[in-house]
Amino acid sequence: MVDELLDRLGVTRAAFSSGAHPVHTPIDGSRIAAVALDDAAAVSAKIGRAHEAFKVWRAVPAPRRGELVRLFGEVLRRNKSALGELVSWEAGKIAQEGLGEVQEMIDICDFAVGLSRQLYGLTIVSERPGHHMRETWSPLGVVGVISAFNFPVAVWAWNTALALVTGNAVIWKPSEKTPLTALASQALLEQAMREFGDAPQFLSQVSVGDRAAGQAMVDDPRVALISATGSTRMGREVGPRVAARFGRSILELGGNNAMILAPSADLDMAVRAILFSAVGTAGQRCTTLRRLIAHESVKEEILARLQAAYSRIRIGHPLEGNLVGPLIDQSSYEAMQKALSLARAQGGKVSGGERCLQEKYPDAYYVAPAIVDMATQTEVVQHETFAPILYVMPYREIDEAIRLNNEVPQGLSSCIFTTDVREAELFQSAVGSDCGIANVNIGTSGAEIGGAFGGEKETGGGRESGSDAWKGYMRRQTNTINYSRELPLAQGISFD
Numbered sequence: 001m002v003d004e005l006l007d008r009l010g011v012t013r014a015a016f017s018s019g020a021h022p023v024h025t026p027i028d029g030s031r032i033a034a035v036a037l038d039d040a041a042a043v044s045a046k047i048g049r050a051h052e053a054f055k056v057w058r059a060v061p062a063p064r065r066g067e068l069v070r071l072f073g074e075v076l077r078r079n080k081s082a083l084g085e086l087v088s089w090e091a092g093k094i095a096q097e098g099l100g101e102v103q104e105m106i107d108i109c110d111f112a113v114g115l116s117r118q119l120y121g122l123t124i125v126s127e128r129p130g131h132h133m134r135e136t137w138s139p140l141g142v143v144g145v146i147s148a149f150n151f152p153v154a155v156w157a158w159n160t161a162l163a164l165v166t167g168n169a170v171i172w173k174p175s176e177k178t179p180l181t182a183l184a185s186q187a188l189l190e191q192a193m194r195e196f197g198d199a200p201q202f203l204s205q206v207s208v209g210d211r212a213a214g215q216a217m218v219d220d221p222r223v224a225l226i227s228a229t230g231s232t233r234m235g236r237e238v239g240p241r242v243a244a245r246f247g248r249s250i251l252e253l254g255g256n257n258a259m260i261l262a263p264s265a266d267l268d269m270a271v272r273a274i275l276f277s278a279v280g281t282a283g284q285r286c287t288t289l290r291r292l293i294a295h296e297s298v299k300e301e302i303l304a305r306l307q308a309a310y311s312r313i314r315i316g317h318p319l320e321g322n323l324v325g326p327l328i329d330q331s332s333y334e335a336m337q338k339a340l341s342l343a344r345a346q347g348g349k350v351s352g353g354e355r356c357l358q359e360k361y362p363d364a365y366y367v368a369p370a371i372v373d374m375a376t377q378t379e380v381v382q383h384e385t386f387a388p389i390l391y392v393m394p395y396r397e398i399d400e401a402i403r404l405n406n407e408v409p410q411g412l413s414s415c416i417f418t419t420d421v422r423e424a425e426l427f428q429s430a431v432g433s434d435c436g437i438a439n440v441n442i443g444t445s446g447a448e449i450g451g452a453f454g455g456e457k458e459t460g461g462g463r464e465s466g467s468d469a470w471k472g473y474m475r476r477q478t479n480t481i482n483y484s485r486e487l488p489l490a491q492g493i494s495f496d
């Protein structure tokens, strides 16, 4: 099945069957492929080739570069179902979410095509007569993308669509847990490059590898920008190393996202939003809802409603109409169990969380999503456990709820469910949520590509995707032009 999908997507048999690194599907734990891993020397050679491609591509007019991304969007449309299904096989996402991820790739292509005619700079008035100033934006260089297993294709597409229209070359190190979707995405981009005609070879490359391959990219001064998505642990290693060589980085790291449930909230809507945000992708989204801060007047009711809704969730094979698929692997399951026992020790009342379908899938890790009733925001609640655990805590005053929302080291996504306009505005104000994303009457996950995506504090501070995130992929230049016959100096300085 997976072989057939890879064939259809244009990946050569040699690329996925002849390496030493086994790839397992989280669906049943079976081995589905074997790929070769790049060592540091192979990564270095690819960076060299990417640099040559960059020198050609930067001189191609941006709207023409946009044409390549337009063609890529078309290729993705034609291959949406095959690539979406491959995402399910490799990352364990349910069919709808696999397809949604490919749609996100298509959406960012469309966004980037429009952008390719809108790389605007400012014009600035000068203090000197006969002068004017402007800002111009130029391509940056080689962009190194390091991605996580849980968004195995969309995150690369966010970066690549923007990097290509802004005139850069890309080298991608996907998660070692999801190399197949990376090989397939690259094959689809190469198809678009053939249709395009004269894009330089090696404009986009994949380097399948582990942490060592990632570090080779991180340390190489020929890589102008490292865009790294993954755990805060990874960001702590990558950020300082890129900074040490004065490189640029976009860090998209862990989240610990909360919803404030106010007394006036529409509880029917809130239950649906909580289910999608807390349980979707088996709790393995950076924006997964992990903390529910419920007003004491609604806490018991929401707990009862959630427990009823959780008992009806269909858990199982992600391509067979279920809502919750497997965790990525055993270590993820163990991390979940460890967090739950810590939560119990810290006073939490746990429901759910147990392993399911063990007899049917002895080598895969399906779990019942857990709800933990917590009196306070204890130590375990402040950590991101990448699994479906929802901590539910009470609050009395809105200021206390906002304080709890902010009192964790991460700062990615947050939301409030309220019909009180004062609370909604307060939550999004300067004294409100300190996160990169703050929603009203929408859950914490499921962002659109039009807005800038990213978070504060230990989430890393990077922004990707929409709005003006493209500026992160370009070099800004300030130009002062003198069209007079004099040479006045700024600040009125006389130097005669």
Ligand code: NAD
Binding pocket: 146, 147, 148, 149, 150, 151, 173, 174, 175, 176, 209, 210, 211, 213, 214, 215, 218, 229, 230, 231, 232, 233, 234, 237, 238, 251, 252, 253, 254, 255, 285, 286, 287, 384, 386, 412, 454, 455, 459
């Ligand atoms: P991970 O940190 O284990 O790995 C992510 C990537 O980093 C992989 O490609 C890995 O090989 C690479 N890597 C790890 N250490 C490295 C190093 N020292 N140098 C260079 N590369 C290194 O993360 P994961 O388990 O794949 O993904 C889950 C995590 O990613 C969660 O914490 C989640 O919140 C986060 N995430 C964040 C976002 C976001 O946009 N903020 C999006 C998706 C996932």
